[in-house]
Amino acid sequence: MAAVHGDAHSHGHDDHHPSGIMRWVTTTNHKDIGTMYLWFSFTMFLVGGFLAMGIRAELYQPGIQILEPELFNQFTTLHGLIMVFGAIMPAFVGFANWQVPMMIGAPDMAFARMNNWSFWLLPVAATLLVSSFFVPGGAAAGGWTFYPPLSVQGGLGVDLMIFSVHILGASSIMGSINIITTILNMRAPGMTLMKMPMFVWTWLITAYLLVLVMPVLAGTVTMLLTDRHFGTSFFNAAGGGDPVLFQHVFWFFGHPEVYIMILPAFGIVSEIIPTFSRKPLFGYSSMVYATASIAILSCVVWAHHMFTAGMPTVGQLFFMYATMLIAVPTGVKVFNWTATMWQGSMTFETPMLFSIGFIFLFVLGGFSGVICAIVPIDIQVQDTYYVIAHFHYVLVSGALFALFAGAYYWIPKWSGRMYNETLGKWHFWLSMFFFNLTFFVQHFLGLAGMPRRIPDYNLQFADFNMISSIGAFGFGLTQLLFLYIMISCIRSGEKAPQKPWDGATTLEWTHLPSPAPYHSFEKPPVVN
Amino acid sequence: MRSKLVATLAGVAALALYSSMAVGSKYNLPEPQSIIAKDIYDMHIWLMWICLAIFVAVFGVMFYSILKHRKSLGYKAANFHHSTVVEIIWTAIPVAILVVMALPATKTIIEMKDTSSPDMTIKATGYQWMWGYDYLQGEGEGISFFSKLSTPKSQVENKEPKGEHYLLEVDNRVVVPVGKKVRIILTANDVLHAWWVPALGIKQDAIPGFIRDTWFTADKAGIYRGQCAELCGKDHGFMPIVVEVMEADDYTKWVSTQNTSAIKTSMHVEK
Numbered sequence: 001m002a003a004v005h006g007d008a009h010s011h012g013h014d015d016h017h018p019s020g021i022m023r024w025v026t027t028t029n030h031k032d033i034g035t036m037y038l039w040f041s042f043t044m045f046l047v048g049g050f051l052a053m054g055i056r057a058e059l060y061q062p063g064i065q066i067l068e069p070e071l072f073n074q075f076t077t078l079h080g081l082i083m084v085f086g087a088i089m090p091a092f093v094g095f096a097n098w099q100v101p102m103m104i105g106a107p108d109m110a111f112a113r114m115n116n117w118s119f120w121l122l123p124v125a126a127t128l129l130v131s132s133f134f135v136p137g138g139a140a141a142g143g144w145t146f147y148p149p150l151s152v153q154g155g156l157g158v159d160l161m162i163f164s165v166h167i168l169g170a171s172s173i174m175g176s177i178n179i180i181t182t183i184l185n186m187r188a189p190g191m192t193l194m195k196m197p198m199f200v201w202t203w204l205i206t207a208y209l210l211v212l213v214m215p216v217l218a219g220t221v222t223m224l225l226t227d228r229h230f231g232t233s234f235f236n237a238a239g240g241g242d243p244v245l246f247q248h249v250f251w252f253f254g255h256p257e258v259y260i261m262i263l264p265a266f267g268i269v270s271e272i273i274p275t276f277s278r279k280p281l282f283g284y285s286s287m288v289y290a291t292a293s294i295a296i297l298s299c300v301v302w303a304h305h306m307f308t309a310g311m312p313t314v315g316q317l318f319f320m321y322a323t324m325l326i327a328v329p330t331g332v333k334v335f336n337w338t339a340t341m342w343q344g345s346m347t348f349e350t351p352m353l354f355s356i357g358f359i360f361l362f363v364l365g366g367f368s369g370v371i372c373a374i375v376p377i378d379i380q381v382q383d384t385y386y387v388i389a390h391f392h393y394v395l396v397s398g399a400l401f402a403l404f405a406g407a408y409y410w411i412p413k414w415s416g417r418m419y420n421e422t423l424g425k426w427h428f429w430l431s432m433f434f435f436n437l438t439f440f441v442q443h444f445l446g447l448a449g450m451p452r453r454i455p456d457y458n459l460q461f462a463d464f465n466m467i468s469s470i471g472a473f474g475f476g477l478t479q480l481l482f483l484y485i486m487i488s489c490i491r492s493g494e495k496a497p498q499k500p501w502d503g504a505t506t507l508e509w510t511h512l513p514s515p516a517p518y519h520s521f522e523k524p525p526v527v528n
Numbered sequence: 529m530r531s532k533l534v535a536t537l538a539g540v541a542a543l544a545l546y547s548s549m550a551v552g553s554k555y556n557l558p559e560p561q562s563i564i565a566k567d568i569y570d571m572h573i574w575l576m577w578i579c580l581a582i583f584v585a586v587f588g589v590m591f592y593s594i595l596k597h598r599k600s601l602g603y604k605a606a607n608f609h610h611s612t613v614v615e616i617i618w619t620a621i622p623v624a625i626l627v628v629m630a631l632p633a634t635k636t637i638i639e640m641k642d643t644s645s646p647d648m649t650i651k652a653t654g655y656q657w658m659w660g661y662d663y664l665q666g667e668g669e670g671i672s673f674f675s676k677l678s679t680p681k682s683q684v685e686n687k688e689p690k691g692e693h694y695l696l697e698v699d700n701r702v703v704v705p706v707g708k709k710v711r712i713i714l715t716a717n718d719v720l721h722a723w724w725v726p727a728l729g730i731k732q733d734a735i736p737g738f739i740r741d742t743w744f745t746a747d748k749a750g751i752y753r754g755q756c757a758e759l760c761g762k763d764h765g766f767m768p769i770v771v772e773v774m775e776a777d778d779y780t781k782w783v784s785t786q787n788t789s790a791i792k793t794s795m796h797v798e799k
Contacts, residue, residue, distance in 0.1 A: 062690060062694065063683070063684060063685070063686040063690065064684055064685060064686075065686070069762045069763060069764075069765065069766075070762045073759070073761070073762070073764075141761070141762075142759065143759045147720055147758075147759070148719075149718065149719045149720070149736060150719040150720065150759065150760060150761055153719065153761065236737075237735075237736055237737020237738060238737060242737075242738070243720060243735055243736065243737070243738075244735060244738070277597075277605065278599070278605040279605045279606065279607065279609075280607070280609040281609065282608070282609055282610060283609070283610050283611075283615055284609065284610070285610070286610070286615050308722055308731050308732055308733050308757070308758075309733045309735070309740075310732060310733060310735070310740035310741075312641075313637060313638060313641040316637055316641070317634060317637060320630065320633065320634075320637070321630060324626045324629065324630060325626070327622060327626060328619060328622050328623055328626070331618065331619075331622045332615070332618065332619055334586065335586075335615075335618045338586065338589055338590045338593070339614070341590060341593045341594065341597065342589070342593045342597065342606075343593070343597050343603075343605065343606035343608075344593070344597050344603075344605050344606070345597065345598070345599045345603050345604055345605035346593075346594065346597055346598045346599060346603075347598065347599045347600070348598075356590075356594070359590070360587065363583070363586065363587075364583075367579040367582075367583070370575070370579070370626075370629070371572070371575055371576075371579075374571065374575065374629065374630075374633045375633060375636075375637050375640075376564070376567060376568045376571060376633055376636040376637060376640060376729075377568055377571060377572050377575070377633075379568070379640070379729065379730070379731050380557055380568055380572075380726060380729065380731065382731060382757070383722065383731075383757040383758060383759075384757070444554060444555050444556075447555070447556050447557050448554045448555075448556070448557075448558065449558060449726045449754070449755070451724070451755050451756070451757045451764075451765070453759045453764060453765075454755070454764060454765030455765055456684060456695060456765050456766075457695065457765070458693070458694050458695050458696050459690055459692070459694055460554060463554075464554075
């Protein structure tokens with residue numbers, strides 16, 4: 001933050017913005033808003049991480065030690081909600097705010113004031129969510145998927161969660177409309193759609209997905225709210241409703257949501273791999289088509305989360321085939337990254353390490369994804385630790401590793417300073433080690449029969465749970481190192497040149513100094 | 529003498545390794561006890577081999593490249609950026625692999641969904657936090673009881689040492705005969721629950737106000753344990769499922785004790 005603030009004037013731009021706290025409250029500058037998104041999401045990452053530490057501490061040994069079952073369920077529920085809606089999604093929006101205008105040669109986002117509002121809704125929503133721990137009855141405890149009828153049973157905490165989801169949804173919809181409008185209308189002359197950087201492409205497609213599914217989520221939680229308080233029976237069989245209807249509507253949002261969290265990660269990695277391979281991205285157009293196919297397929301696979309809910313044979317077959325099909329465009333992406341690296345001239349700075357770590361572990365998550373798609377096997381592993389392992393491989397070593405990669409990659413442009421490369425590498429290797437220590441053994445736990453969302457377990461699961469908990473504590477501590485690296489970079493890192501990565505080709509590196517001036521591309525660059 | 533010792537040690541080590549890999553180990557699905565569970569087990573192993581092959585192929589290429597094509601070795605970057613032929617090939621091959629994976633799965637799904645002509649039918653009802661069982665049809669018709677966790681609270685609170693079947697033991701087990709097709713009808717009284725017995729290869733949600741069904745045929749007499757697999761509130765982790773599979777004669781004896789005893793109780797209190 002400080003860096004952007006301090007350097008804004010040194011580049012001679014006459015920006016008359018208020019200083020102090022009011023600068024951040026009233027700002028309409030995409031860089032300020034991007035910065036706020038990133039700090040907000042990192043804060044929420046620490047809150048969600050604290051909850052994860054609580055969960056793993058309870059599961060360290062069999063028996064109930066720290067968290068009573070009710071509180072344990074609140075921890076798992078809020079861990080999921082905070083990480084998905086508070087940490088991962090806003091972090092990607094923060095990247096979009098910083099990078100999309102700079103990468104397409106635009107001066108700012110299309111709707112600058114709305115941009116301010118879509119950010120400032122987030123702290124409100126987060127406050128509602130976190131404060132629900134302190135209301136009578138505690139926070140929502142029905143899992144991050146809040147299936148009724150269980151979520152109809154909860155207290156005030158569930159209502160706070162519902163309002164929080166409403167607000168987060170409104171924020172996401174505004175953010176995505178802004179991104180779509182910016183990309184479609186504000187590209188520099190000569191930058192046709194098929195010349196856009198891959199990160200911009202993935203965000204364009206992601207934003208369309210968000211506009212499509214966030215209203216569905218809002219509808220679902222509203223129906224839940226009226227079932228709870230206004231006597232409707234959408235999800236209550238006694239009144240002619242159906243609890244399974246909730247699952248269909250929720251996952252119609254929920255599955256595209258999974259891709260909302262991973263497509264921008266694909267974008268970040270697709271920028272970094274070519275840069276550090278010093279070679280253009282292999283198969284650019286097939287990358288675009290693969291991203292679009294994944295987005296479209298993601299809308300017709302939702303019921304694979306519900307194979308045990310009971311559905312007709314034809315339904316199970318359809319959703320199994322459709323789900324397996326997603327492996328094809330995903331495979332194309334992995335092959336394209338590999339081909340980009342092939343015969344490159346690679347160096348392995350921290351962003352590249354995190355990107356390779358991303359591909360390696362995301363592919364493992366993809367394998368377990370295919371296993372989960374196979375209905376008969378899913379019958380065994382659904383709602384077990386196998387599924388926990390699977391989605392943490394795609395969300396932590398997928399989305400989160402890509403976010404780390406992106407942060408190391410662009411921090412020189414954002415702050416004008418370099419991070420400490422040695423510490424960055426330590427951050428990568430420690431994350432890599434502890435992540436696998438935490439989550440790899442959870443595959444075994446799931447196969448052996450440990451259900452998810454339980455605070456206590458049979459002795460046969462004790463060894464792996466202890467290993468997993470030790471890994472989780474290590475992973476949690478390692479992320480404080482990331483915080484230290486970033487703060488010391490912003491405060492006192494070495495001055496960064498305009499283009500610290502010699503293989504970088506996108507506009508923010510080729511046309512803008514480091515740090516990027518407060519107002520960039522007031523005159524659009526010309527792209528050949 | 530010495531060589532004998534080495535041979536013995538090697539044999540023990542090989543046996544230990546084998547048994548740790550073998551069925552029922554803690555690295556894999558439990559030892560299958562029904563035809564469906566066996567299909568699932570074999571399918572899982574088979575898919576793991578396919579995944580392993582893909583893993584070796586993809587990362588073999590990637591790590592070769594990482595080792596050889598680095599700037600520090602003076603490697604100069606090539607400049608190719610697409611190849612339609614290669615891209616078509618690596619789209620087509622995964623499609624073919626997926627078809628190979630989907631075929632056996634399709635066959636198993638059709639078998640799993642076939643709940644027709646059972647030898648007996650049991651209704652399982654999920655409650656917060658226990659299971660209720662009603663024998664609806666077949667030998668034992670009319671038997672009805674509740675099945676609750678029998679692990680003492682003191683073990684959960686760490687005041688007593690935990691037993692072998694900690695959290696996986698109940699007061700009344702579901703008893704079924706070996707080799708008979710048992711159809712389980714599921715519903716719930718309050719919230720969603722799920723009835724899961726890994727060794728028998730079945731898991732099905734119990735949904736309040738609706739009926740779902742599934743089936744199994746146990747291959748061997750024995751005791752098979754599972755747990756509720758759908759978050760159902762505070763004591764979700766404390767409502768296990770225990771199925772006791774008996775030989776036909778023993779089952780008949782069990783039924784006779786049930787019919788004479790008072791309703792909603794059972795002789796089979798677990799130690």
